Amino acid sequence: MQAFVSTAYPMRQVRLFVRLASLTVAALVFSLAHAGNPDALWQIVHNSCEPAARGADVPQKCADVDPSGGFAVLKDINGIAQYLLIPTARIGGIESLDLLMPGSPNYWRAAWEARRFVEAKLGQNLPRDELSLAINSTSGRTQNQLHIHIDCLAPDVVRALREQGPKIGTEWTAFPALLRGHAYRIRRIDDADLASIDPFKLLAPDVAREGQIMADQTLLLAGTTAPDGKPAFFLLNDHVQRDKGDFASSEELQDH
Secondary structure, three states, X not given: OHHHHHHHHHHHHHHHHHXXXXXXXXHHHHHHHHHOOOOHHHHXXXXXXXXXXXXXXXXXXXXXXXXOOOEEEEEOOOOOOOEEEEEOOOOOOOOOHHHHOOOOOOHHHHHHHOHHHHXXXXXXXXXXXXXXXXXXXXXXXXXXOOOEEEEEEOHHHHHHHHHHHHHOOOOOEEOOOOEOXXXXXXXXXXXXXXXXXXXXXXXXXXXXXXXXXXXXXEEEEEEEEOOOOOEEEEEEEEEOEHHHOEOOOHHHHEOO
């Protein structure tokens, strides 16, 4: 009996090691495949998440699918608690004119509501000003399907916004300090849950007046509290400046 136990126990360890190694390799391959496939997010939502939500016998890779809202929520392969809100319609990104059409879905509102997945993953409710949403420019992204990053705000950015917050009004103004080495502008949105304001539609007229294009823009939305004590948001904006090495990826302000 002793001889049997002494050989079987190491074998179980070997099998466990092989299984864990296989899972690790699979995850690595999954990550690399997605990094090199600009349509990976669309394929996951279109080929897996939507059919699974309709009852098809396929793996359900999404944390949530909302057919009426036209979006899915997917746990990102990067980060402890990062999630992505992805439309179930084929939409390229921040440059898409579909986002500016009257009656188009407010994906930002849905993404803010989906912050519950971040909190559930971390096992705690977070202060409003520690949560954020981000979308990158066409130059600062790897995927050709619209996706909004949902995650914690980086601690240094939280501190900077808390320090400058009382001075921020509802019109665009230059943020007084560089954030991750880049110059952002900022404004406050006095709408507790984005019931009447869509950041895409808020930004677009200003971009047009300035002779820029939406494809070069990045947006980050962070929770805050207005001076009157009501829930609000800070909206930060940057744009591509290749001569400065700035590819307008406000995801850099999040803590993955």
